[in-house]
Amino acid sequence: MSEALAISEAEWQVMNVVWRDQPVEAQHVIDQLAEPNGWSSATIKTMLHRLIKKKVLVFDQEGKRYLYRACVKRSDCVRQASRSFLDRVFGGSAAPALMHLVKTSKLTSEEVDQLRRLLDHKEVKS
Amino acid sequence: MSEALAISEAEWQVMNVVWRDQPVEAQHVIDQLAEPNGWSSATIKTMLHRLIKKKVLVFDQEGKRYLYRACVKRSDCVRQASRSFLDRVFGGSAAPALMHLVKTSKLTSEEVDQLRRLLDHKEVKS
């Protein structure tokens, strides 16, 4: 499979809620995701479990309720998911991926400006 | 799982060779991928099979040898993989993904220029 941090599709959904709102209780994740995804609450609990087993989540028992929080940084997961995406789809090279995304996505003029500014300050590879 | 075109990690490797060199025979794919990935030839044949079953590949029998070729466009698969990546990791919004990729990847000055040009001509979302 490859290195650690193997977060599956469905698990990303859960983690996105956790990262956004943590610390959260299971019920909150269920409220956010069950409806839109057509998942039963059991399904979401399973995923919380697996994420704990994978050492991506931890929980502490605040009094009665369990509170879940992430124990890996979102940015690390984003980095590794991006790497894997680039390797898989674009043979590891970012430029074609960027071209593709720029071409196919809707951007506001602010976003375009922001990107342009980023590029202006971009350290260039020799 | 979601829509069609569910190409797995390992399958992408195979498809990348096929798209690049098609029509190809199994042996060619094996030559390209077995060594670097530590895969046996059987493994690669399995993947060719599954890709045929998934209607991503077809083969025609040119005389004796089988020749494999893709029957879905790479660009379609790229689009769908990108979509799925964006949805999963960036909640569907391209801009943060682009920022991230621009920040974290090495680009040559030509690539930066190219991107800048793309952005210059970018139709902006109202």
Add this chain to the structure above:
DNA sequence: TGACATCGATTACAAATGTAATCTATTGTG
């Protein structure tokens, strides 16, 4: 021509993933 080497097809099997049901302990409530 007979034994071996290949190639594609079929079968195998464990781990990961999607998707839950059930079991158990805790808690709110009449």
Add this chain to the structure above:
DNA sequence: CACAATAGATTACATTTGTAATCGATGTCA
């Protein structure tokens, strides 16, 4: 206090994926 609702834990099961071994037809070489 008894009992139902709830929350988290455990168990379940089919599908997908990674990774092959094996089988059967064919072609090859001594």
